[in-house]
Amino acid sequence: MEKEKIMSFVKKYTMIIVLVLVMIFFGIGTGGKLFLPQNVTNLISQNAYVFVLATGMLLCILTGGNIDLSIGSVVCFTGAVGATMMDKGINSVAAVFAMLVVGLIIGSIQAVCIAYIHVPPFITTLAGMLAFRGLSNVVLNGMTVSVTDEAFQKIFGGGANCYVPDLFGMEGFNLTCMLLGIIACVIYVVIQINGRVSRVKKGYEVDSLTGMIIKTVVICAVICVLAFKLSQYKGIPTVLIWVLLVVLIYGYITSKTTIGRYFYAVGGNEKATKLSGINTNRVYFLAYANMGLLAGLAGILTIARLTSAQPTYGQNYEMDAIGSCFIGGASAYGGTGTVPGVIVGAVLMGIINLGMSIMGVDSNWQRVVKGIVLLLAVIFDVTTKKEGK
Amino acid sequence: MAKVLLEMKNITKTFPGVKALDNVNLKVEEGEIHALVGENGAGKSTLMNVLSGIYPYGTYEGDIVYDGQVCKFNKIKDSEEKGIVIIHQELALIPYMTIGENMFLGNERGKKFAINWNETHGLSEKYLKMVGLKESSRTLIKDIGTGKQQLVEIAKALAKNAKLLILDEPTASLNETDSKALLDLLLKFKQEGMTSIIISHKLNEIAYCADKITVIRDGSTIETLDKNKDDISEDRIIKGMVGRDLTDRFPKRAEKHIGDINMEIKDWTVYHPIYTERKVVDKVSINVRKGEVVGISGLMGAGRTELAMSVFGHSYGTNISGRVFINGKEVHMKSVGDAIKNKLAYVTEDRKGNGLVLSNSIKINTTMANLGAVSSHTVINRDKEYAVAVDYKEKLKTKCPSVEQNVGNLSGGNQQKVLLAKWMFTDPDVLILDEPTRGIDVGAKYEIYCIINQLIADGKSVIMISSELPEVLGMCDRIYVMNEGRIVGEVTAEEASQEVIMSHILKSSK
Numbered sequence: 001m002e003k004e005k006i007m008s009f010v011k012k013y014t015m016i017i018v019l020v021l022v023m024i025f026f027g028i029g030t031g032g033k034l035f036l037p038q039n040v041t042n043l044i045s046q047n048a049y050v051f052v053l054a055t056g057m058l059l060c061i062l063t064g065g066n067i068d069l070s071i072g073s074v075v076c077f078t079g080a081v082g083a084t085m086m087d088k089g090i091n092s093v094a095a096v097f098a099m100l101v102v103g104l105i106i107g108s109i110q111a112v113c114i115a116y117i118h119v120p121p122f123i124t125t126l127a128g129m130l131a132f133r134g135l136s137n138v139v140l141n142g143m144t145v146s147v148t149d150e151a152f153q154k155i156f157g158g159g160a161n162c163y164v165p166d167l168f169g170m171e172g173f174n175l176t177c178m179l180l181g182i183i184a185c186v187i188y189v190v191i192q193i194n195g196r197v198s199r200v201k202k203g204y205e206v207d208s209l210t211g212m213i214i215k216t217v218v219i220c221a222v223i224c225v226l227a228f229k230l231s232q233y234k235g236i237p238t239v240l241i242w243v244l245l246v247v248l249i250y251g252y253i254t255s256k257t258t259i260g261r262y263f264y265a266v267g268g269n270e271k272a273t274k275l276s277g278i279n280t281n282r283v284y285f286l287a288y289a290n291m292g293l294l295a296g297l298a299g300i301l302t303i304a305r306l307t308s309a310q311p312t313y314g315q316n317y318e319m320d321a322i323g324s325c326f327i328g329g330a331s332a333y334g335g336t337g338t339v340p341g342v343i344v345g346a347v348l349m350g351i352i353n354l355g356m357s358i359m360g361v362d363s364n365w366q367r368v369v370k371g372i373v374l375l376l377a378v379i380f381d382v383t384t385k386k387e388g389k
Numbered sequence: 390m391a392k393v394l395l396e397m398k399n400i401t402k403t404f405p406g407v408k409a410l411d412n413v414n415l416k417v418e419e420g421e422i423h424a425l426v427g428e429n430g431a432g433k434s435t436l437m438n439v440l441s442g443i444y445p446y447g448t449y450e451g452d453i454v455y456d457g458q459v460c461k462f463n464k465i466k467d468s469e470e471k472g473i474v475i476i477h478q479e480l481a482l483i484p485y486m487t488i489g490e491n492m493f494l495g496n497e498r499g500k501k502f503a504i505n506w507n508e509t510h511g512l513s514e515k516y517l518k519m520v521g522l523k524e525s526s527r528t529l530i531k532d533i534g535t536g537k538q539q540l541v542e543i544a545k546a547l548a549k550n551a552k553l554l555i556l557d558e559p560t561a562s563l564n565e566t567d568s569k570a571l572l573d574l575l576l577k578f579k580q581e582g583m584t585s586i587i588i589s590h591k592l593n594e595i596a597y598c599a600d601k602i603t604v605i606r607d608g609s610t611i612e613t614l615d616k617n618k619d620d621i622s623e624d625r626i627i628k629g630m631v632g633r634d635l636t637d638r639f640p641k642r643a644e645k646h647i648g649d650i651n652m653e654i655k656d657w658t659v660y661h662p663i664y665t666e667r668k669v670v671d672k673v674s675i676n677v678r679k680g681e682v683v684g685i686s687g688l689m690g691a692g693r694t695e696l697a698m699s700v701f702g703h704s705y706g707t708n709i710s711g712r713v714f715i716n717g718k719e720v721h722m723k724s725v726g727d728a729i730k731n732k733l734a735y736v737t738e739d740r741k742g743n744g745l746v747l748s749n750s751i752k753i754n755t756t757m758a759n760l761g762a763v764s765s766h767t768v769i770n771r772d773k774e775y776a777v778a779v780d781y782k783e784k785l786k787t788k789c790p791s792v793e794q795n796v797g798n799l800s801g802g803n804q805q806k807v808l809l810a811k812w813m814f815t816d817p818d819v820l821i822l823d824e825p826t827r828g829i830d831v832g833a834k835y836e837i838y839c840i841i842n843q844l845i846a847d848g849k850s851v852i853m854i855s856s857e858l859p860e861v862l863g864m865c866d867r868i869y870v871m872n873e874g875r876i877v878g879e880v881t882a883e884e885a886s887q888e889v890i891m892s893h894i895l896k897s898s899k
Contacts, residue, residue, distance in 0.1 A: 204775055205791065258760045258767045265757060268746035275704060275735070275743055276758035276811070277725035335748045 011384065015329055015341065015377075019348050026355030033358050034351070037233035040226070045157060045305065047350040048239040049075070049298040053321035054328070054342045055250045056294035059287040061325050062254075062263040064270065064334035066121040068288060070110065070128030071295040071321065075314035077132040078103045078299030080139040083309030087145050092152040100296040106132065107292015108285075115284035125288075129318070137311040146308040156304030157239025164236040174235035181227020185220040192216050239301060246294065251339040263287065267334025323370065324349055327377040349373070394419040394584050395473075395553060400439055400451035402432075409435045410449070411608045417553070417586060417601075422579055424599035425588045427630055428858065432608040433588050434478075437555055441475045442468040455553075472552030476542045478561060482530045489513035489526035492545045516544040520574060536567030543574065554578070554585045560594060561690055572598045590688050591898045592623045604629035623895055624888075631858060631887035639863035640839050643846065647866065648679030650717070651850040652733070652819045657711030659692075659699040665707055669695045671874040673711075677819060677850040682841060684865035685854045686890050692874040693854045694738055697821045701735035702728035715819070729758060734817035736808055738824035738854070740801075744808045747797035751789060751807050752778035754796050759815045781810035785840060802833025809840060820844060821852045826860060838864060858887045872897045 010017065026034050033039060053071055060068050082099040086092055110128050113119045153159035168175040192212065199206050206212075230236055254260040265273040266283045274280050298317070303309045328345025330337025352373065356366045395417040402410040410432045417423045425433050439449050442462030453460045455471060462468045465475075482491045489510045498512065499505030513526035522540045524533060530541070539559060546554055556575075560568040568591075575585055576598055589595055595602060602621060604611040611629050614621050659670035670692045677683045685693045698705035700713060702725035713720055715731055722728040728735070737743040745754050755778045756763050763774040778792040785806040789799060796807050805825065812820060822841070826834040841851055841864060855861050861868055868885050870878035870893040878893035 199772065202772055202776070204772060204779075256769055256771070258764050258769060261753065261757075261760060261769065264749065264753075265746055268748045269742075271743045272737075272746055273757075275701075275725055275737060277702070277729045278757075279724075279726070331748075335746070 014380065015327065015344050015348065019344055019351070022348060022351055022355075026351060026359070030355055030358040034355055035229070037229045037231075039354060039358070040229040041233045041237060043347075043350050043354055044240050044243070045162075045237050046354070047346060048157060048243050048301050048305070049317060050320045050324055050346045050350065051243045051343060052246050052294050052298045052301065053317055054324035054346050055246050055339055056291040057318075057321040057325050058250075058254070058330055058337055058339060058342045059263055060121070060291055061322075061330045061332075062267045062334055062337055063284055063287050064267045065332045066114075066287075066334070067318070067322050068110075068121065068125045068291045069318050070106075070125040070132060071291060071298070072314040072317035072319075073129045073132035073136065074103060074106050074292060074295040075299045075302055075317055076136040076309075076311065077106070077139065078296045079303040079309045079313055080136045080145070080311070082300065083145040083147050083303050084139055086147055086149055086152065092149045096152070096300055099300050100293060103296020103299065104289060104293040107289040107295065110292065111285040111288035114288055115281045121288070133311075136313075140309060140311050142311060144308050144310045147303050148307075153304050153307060155238055156242070156300050157237055158304035158307050161234075162238045162304075163234045164238060164241070166235055172232070174231040174233075177231040177235040178227050180236065181223050181231075184227075185223050188219060188223070189216060239305070242297070242301065246297070247339060247343060254339055259283075259286065264335055267331075267336075269335075320346075320349065323374045326374060326381070329377075329381070331381055332378055345377075391418040391420060393417070394456060395440075396454040397436070397440065398452045398454065400436065400449055400453075402435055402439055402444060402449040409608050410439070412451075413605065413608070413610050415603055415610065416613070417584060419584055420579060420582050421600040422575060422585045422587060422598050424595040424602045425586060425605065426590070426592070426595065426602060426626060427605035428856070431605045431630075433605055434557060435608075436605070437475055437557060437586070437588070440468065441465055441473060441555070469549050472550055473555070474546040474549050474551040474553070475555040476539075476546055476557065476559065478558040480535070480538050480542060482538055482541060484531035485529060487527045487529055488517070488524060488533075488541050488544075491530055491541065492516065492526070492548050496549060512548065513544070516547050517541075519547060520544045521570075534567075535562050536564070536570070539563060539567070539571060540574075543571075552584065554583060555588075556585065557588045558590065559587065560589065560591060568594065590895070592626055592895050593898070595626070596621055596623070602626060606630060624892070627888055627891045627895065631891055638835065638859070640835065640842055642842050645866070646680045646846075646848070648681075648848070650676050651679045651681075651715065652677050653714040654696075654700060655712045655714070657696065657700065657713075658709070659695055659706035660708040662705065662707050669706060669874055670699060673871070673874075673876050675852075675869055675876065677852050679818075679848050679850055680845050681867065682845055682851045682853055682865045684861040684868040685852065685871055686858065686861045686868050686894075687856075687871035688894060689856060691871045691894075693871050694823055695874075696871070697735055697823055697852070697854060700728075701725065701733060701821065704735075729815050729817075732816065732818040733821070734758075734812035734815055734819070735821045736812050736823060736825060738827060740804050740808050744811075745796050745804060748795060751782065751787070751792040751794055751796055751799075754807050755781055755792070755810045755814060758811055762814070777814060778810075781814065785810055786836060800829075800833075802829040802836070805829055805833070805837060806840075809837070813844075817849065819850045819852065821854065823854045824856065825853065826855070826857070834860075858890060861885075861890070862887065870894060 057068060060066050078099040081102050082095045085095040085098060106128070110124050113124045114121050147153065150159060154162050164176065166174045166176045196206055196212065254263065262273065262278050262283045265278065266280050270280055302313055306313065324346035325337060325342050326332060327348055328337070328341040328343065330342065349370065352369060353366065356369065393416055397413065397415040400410050400413045413432065413436055415436065427433050438444050440453060442465050445463040446461035455473065460471065492513050493509050497504050498508040510526045517524060517526060520540045520543050522537055522544065524537060530538060559571055563571065572594055575587070578585065587599065600616050602614040604626065653676040655674045657670055657673045658668065661667040661669050673696055675683070687693055695705050699709050702722045703709055704725060713722065720731045722731055722733065741747060752775060756774050760769065763770055763777055775792065782789065782792055787803050787806045789803060796804055799807065826837050844851055853861065853865060862885055866882050868880050868890065869876050870880070870890055872894045877897040880889060
């Protein structure tokens, strides 16, 4: 019985266990450098686009293992449009708005092809990948356009000072950041307790109390350690706010709303979903249209961080997003996967990247390692599914 | 007496929970056409799958003696090497390949890495001539009709040097002329010394070509009739097929309160979604009253599921015509959403394929078709959802540790209950239950029947599509008999019997 419990625990939290092991491995391998405040900050800033894109990609993958190959090119294209607009002196608010709208329109066009004309997603988005890479070049004339608007940079996580300002002005320690971390913990604990109390009151079954306490403590500890590390450097990078916003909104949509439920249903059994009176075409449409919108946001984050737009930006971004989803436990056949899981997957990929960079591993070998990790994750998914049957 | 080519001795095959075959014996002599008859699910196809090695040696008990040897087939290839070739009910041809390519698929002519196309097509033409099909072997399969495709299947079997040909419902999708031609071809092969086993529901065809008839019922051989010795009239065969006692397998209904007509379908006609010229449902008019269970009986492929699904928000078919009235008012249900709004529910026969999301929990499946009822402004109220799922779990006595359990891990009977719960939660007035007890054990069946009776007591209407005659007889107030897309009879519970229904079906099969 004890053994069975441990097995099911391992199965449920495999990726988190792997993440911890990988962190320990690179922590030792880099002589602790991985956990320096600056590197923790870098981990977030460098991978912000992955978090955003992977969240959108999750919705596509949920519908049946379908992927969107075009997003790297769309990121580049929306970035190119925005940078060019700002370069021409257009207000940066208008440019931001335009980038999101352009992303949404591109996503919607592809979504119509997939959902209503029934072109396979792979083909549709492969076409998009080629077309928007080309169009980015056309918009930028093959040149680099720099982004000089400082407010824009600061808000979207680029430039030298893209951090949430400290209200207390303590030397070497950002107290605002630490306080926000603690507040986040308190909110989390209150929500957990509230939910549990109301369930108990109504007489519904609840998970074991110790399990819940352990889970809550671990999550709060992670938040606090993260906040502490960030405080030691320059505080909360502004880009983290955007990432959190996306993660929280989509985490809520996928777990608590009817439309979120439909994504899982379509991927789990499309015919049954259709026969339950759910418009499955609309589900596909929403997945891909939304992917375009988030690609627009990633475009904004990308040009802000790199303070320029180039025709080569965004290459392989789609692969990072897809990889994060699968490593994070999304099924290659659709129907399973969660936003928190995807975030774990993205962090895992990010740590492998960063750890190997610090250790000075050749970038070609980094790719080899990432490829192997992705393959192992999917092998794990496929074999555990088989056992389930 | 001719030499015995095949003898299957005491074959027993068990699936988890079900004994599909129980001590079946079959003896086939060389050069005869042997017919195998029985109801759906009697075990005919299972028996043939045992013979052809689809269920490998060791997964069944008993012996197969073929040509004087005990055979241990592990895969289809093994039986085909001996000359036993089975042609399945559903044609296994690939539409975008030529006749010749199909014929030698998996049996390619030439060297391993260099197919000899001249030899392929040359041989194909030879076999095509033998079956009397005047088509080039380079014609694509999709360009010829079903009748000709059936002939290609036979030619394909001949190309494998078949000595014993097994045909599973070869004429099910053929028209009269094509059927006759096919049977004549079998008779011609018989003259040339070929042995055949034919599975069919069309008793007139069996009487036309078969030398011997073996009747299977509930996984056991009942009798073997010889054309020359025994009476092989349709009535005699039907008696053998259905002659089983109706024991107390159905819950009694407290009182009958049959009210007004709840739903009426008039002149409903549906065409096949791909082969758009094929009529699948032909001018069907039926009605169901409040508090009434109406059965639709018929063989597989009679068009019952197609009728139900096309009515249920046009979920099947093209070019649908006809009218539906609910409570006397005409309704137009163009989508499943419309159907649910009009308080119609369709509980599919294919619970795993079309009904449930196996990777999701009981809770999620229960509320899937009516998620709006447990949410406000698209946000799901999880506590309410949980309460609904638990409520139905208790009402329907679903056996599960928790409603958070994935339905993929439940037994068939419990899955069926979850599926029923899902549709009961949409609060329908009319429920169409398609094979509600398929593949579930006797105990669970009884519980499903109780649920049906409860629905009726609440004033709902139930249309029950079932291939199991005893079930239809035991549960229904009125029975429509459907065959080849048409309603060919309507009988009340009092006048209904297995013989009456079977003869309605069989006498309308032409």
